[in-house]
Amino acid sequence: MLQKIDTIKEIRKTIYEWKKLGYTIGFVPTMGYLHDGHKSLIDRAVLENDKVVVSIFLNPTQFSQNEDLDSYPKDIINDTKICEQAGADLIFLPTTNEIYPAGFSTYVTMDKGASEGLCGSSRLGHFNGVCTVVAKLFAVVKPNNAYFGQKDAQQLAVIKQMVRDLNIDINIVGCKIVREADGLAMSSRNSYLNADERVAALSLSKALTHSKNLVDAGLTDVEKIKFEVEKIISQEPLAKIDYVEIVDTIYLKPIKEISSVSMCVIAVFIGKTRLIDNIIFKSVEDSNGNNFT
Amino acid sequence: MLQKIDTIKEIRKTIYEWKKLGYTIGFVPTMGYLHDGHKSLIDRAVLENDKVVVSIFLNPTQFSQNEDLDSYPKDIINDTKICEQAGADLIFLPTTNEIYPAGFSTYVTMDKGASEGLCGSSRLGHFNGVCTVVAKLFAVVKPNNAYFGQKDAQQLAVIKQMVRDLNIDINIVGCKIVREADGLAMSSRNSYLNADERVAALSLSKALTHSKNLVDAGLTDVEKIKFEVEKIISQEPLAKIDYVEIVDTIYLKPIKEISSVSMCVIAVFIGKTRLIDNIIFKSVEDSNGNNFT
Numbered sequence: 161m162l163q164k165i166d167t168i169k170e171i172r173k174t175i176y177e178w179k180k181l182g183y184t185i186g187f188v189p190t191m192g193y194l195h196d197g198h199k200s201l202i203d204r205a206v207l208e209n210d211k212v213v214v215s216i217f218l219n220p221t222q223f224s225q226n227e228d229l230d231s232y233p234k235d236i237i238n239d240t241k242i243c244e245q246a247g248a249d250l251i252f253l254p255t256t257n258e259i260y261p262a263g264f265s266t267y268v269t270m271d272k273g274a275s276e277g278l279c280g281s282s283r284l285g286h287f288n289g290v291c292t293v294v295a296k297l298f299a300v301v302k303p304n305n306a307y308f309g310q311k312d313a314q315q316l317a318v319i320k321q322m323v324r325d326l327n328i329d330i331n332i333v334g335c336k337i338v339r340e341a342d343g344l345a346m347s348s349r350n351s352y353l354n355a356d357e358r359v360a361a362l363s364l365s366k367a368l369t370h371s372k373n374l375v376d377a378g379l380t381d382v383e384k385i386k387f388e389v390e391k392i393i394s395q396e397p398l399a400k401i402d403y404v405e406i407v408d409t410i411y412l413k414p415i416k417e418i419s420s421v422s423m424c425v426i427a428v429f430i431g432k433t434r435l436i437d438n439i440i441f442k443s444v445e446d447s448n449g450n451n452f453t
Numbered sequence: 454m455l456q457k458i459d460t461i462k463e464i465r466k467t468i469y470e471w472k473k474l475g476y477t478i479g480f481v482p483t484m485g486y487l488h489d490g491h492k493s494l495i496d497r498a499v500l501e502n503d504k505v506v507v508s509i510f511l512n513p514t515q516f517s518q519n520e521d522l523d524s525y526p527k528d529i530i531n532d533t534k535i536c537e538q539a540g541a542d543l544i545f546l547p548t549t550n551e552i553y554p555a556g557f558s559t560y561v562t563m564d565k566g567a568s569e570g571l572c573g574s575s576r577l578g579h580f581n582g583v584c585t586v587v588a589k590l591f592a593v594v595k596p597n598n599a600y601f602g603q604k605d606a607q608q609l610a611v612i613k614q615m616v617r618d619l620n621i622d623i624n625i626v627g628c629k630i631v632r633e634a635d636g637l638a639m640s641s642r643n644s645y646l647n648a649d650e651r652v653a654a655l656s657l658s659k660a661l662t663h664s665k666n667l668v669d670a671g672l673t674d675v676e677k678i679k680f681e682v683e684k685i686i687s688q689e690p691l692a693k694i695d696y697v698e699i700v701d702t703i704y705l706k707p708i709k710e711i712s713s714v715s716m717c718v719i720a721v722f723i724g725k726t727r728l729i730d731n732i733i734f735k736s737v738e739d740s741n742g743n744n745f746t
Contacts, residue, residue, distance in 0.1 A: 265566040267561070268559060299621050326561075
């Protein structure tokens, strides 16, 4: 039976009971408007834990003033259905005031490392907001395992770094990107796209697939690969590149040559909608170093 | 038997075993050079918990460039003796590299509230360093109760706010100031004082005691009380006031009139040594609202 809880005090009681009974806890933090990408996280959490908590909280501190906090899509009825079908045990649905009560002023901030560059440059303060809310939710839910999508590659790297840096005793599990049949990475923000934009958005996955083909064929020159990725996206009139980078998978720092496991990460505006996507390159030399798959 | 452990990996094992056996854990974080003030914290932790951990870590991130990190006194042999006599179970003695390994870049920061003003103004970045290391130690030791001295009144208020803000499920216990027979509040930094300075340092407790006498006699005008405190300290040629404030006990913000529980907090340079001290005022109306004693 799926429980819905909206206060920290109440959820602590349930977690405490579960811990006392020796249950392991899996946790999937989300901002709601769940899709098959989220469902794959919940599915995996259900497989690997005795109890599974899904949080739905549209976190204001990770949005800048000019971003889409107010228009972010919501569908709590469908979210509940997805959690129920996947076999989650508890939805945590706090209000903004429950998470950030009056007087709140402590933040978890990351000034270097995984949070630097890429979305950290385009979305100032974004990862401090992510770290703060995730640290709070971790402290409330106290999971053994927490599940994050590889689609938000930098977020996953930032959470892994936060957990290492702050000695948070939780196993962070990165889960494969789930794509539509035509290749578009699933995202709540895909709902913003009109029909033309939906077609234009395919340029992201098309460009990434091409980059992987180039690497698989032996190309190691990062500038050449980036040029090819940018070329494909630029052919799409509705697309405007925010960044295209090839980076390592720990700190997400640009590399010069493909020599071990690495990834191509991109952010592209399709009309007004900013989409991100990425693909992991496994080099021939490195067949087991990929911690994302 | 007192154990000494210097790695996070090792202490996690012990904590895990204790948790499995259902033991409650008390934690006393320190920077070493323990005195009777620290001892009173350990004594109380021993009374209230099944197992007690004392950490000794001179935390570089809470010192500014021009402060006394390098000259801070150390005496690990005496520290061990005090822990042993008080009945602590474990000393956690990590190296700087164990706490801040290469690549470390996540901090717990507090931009408003209890960290603002007072020592937060005089010692820039100090409380971010305190919050970061305490959050890390909390995540490693996972105590039920953690003990802090009321002598560092703002630190105690900051830790309480951090725990509230980040939903850290640990009970923070503030413990009474322990004083030398002549009134000087115990501090590791008292060891810096020469004979003349040691005498001059009495002006702090003398001024505070006088302020409490004034309040007990019915004076409620904060400016008048501050004037009297400053007068006593200023009569001492070796003393230079950093701040004298009368504040509430939650956010440590200046108040105008003594109406409920409040405190006088002071920081004074005696020669080159910066000392802090404070005293709590209980108003006639409020006989049970003092959460510090």
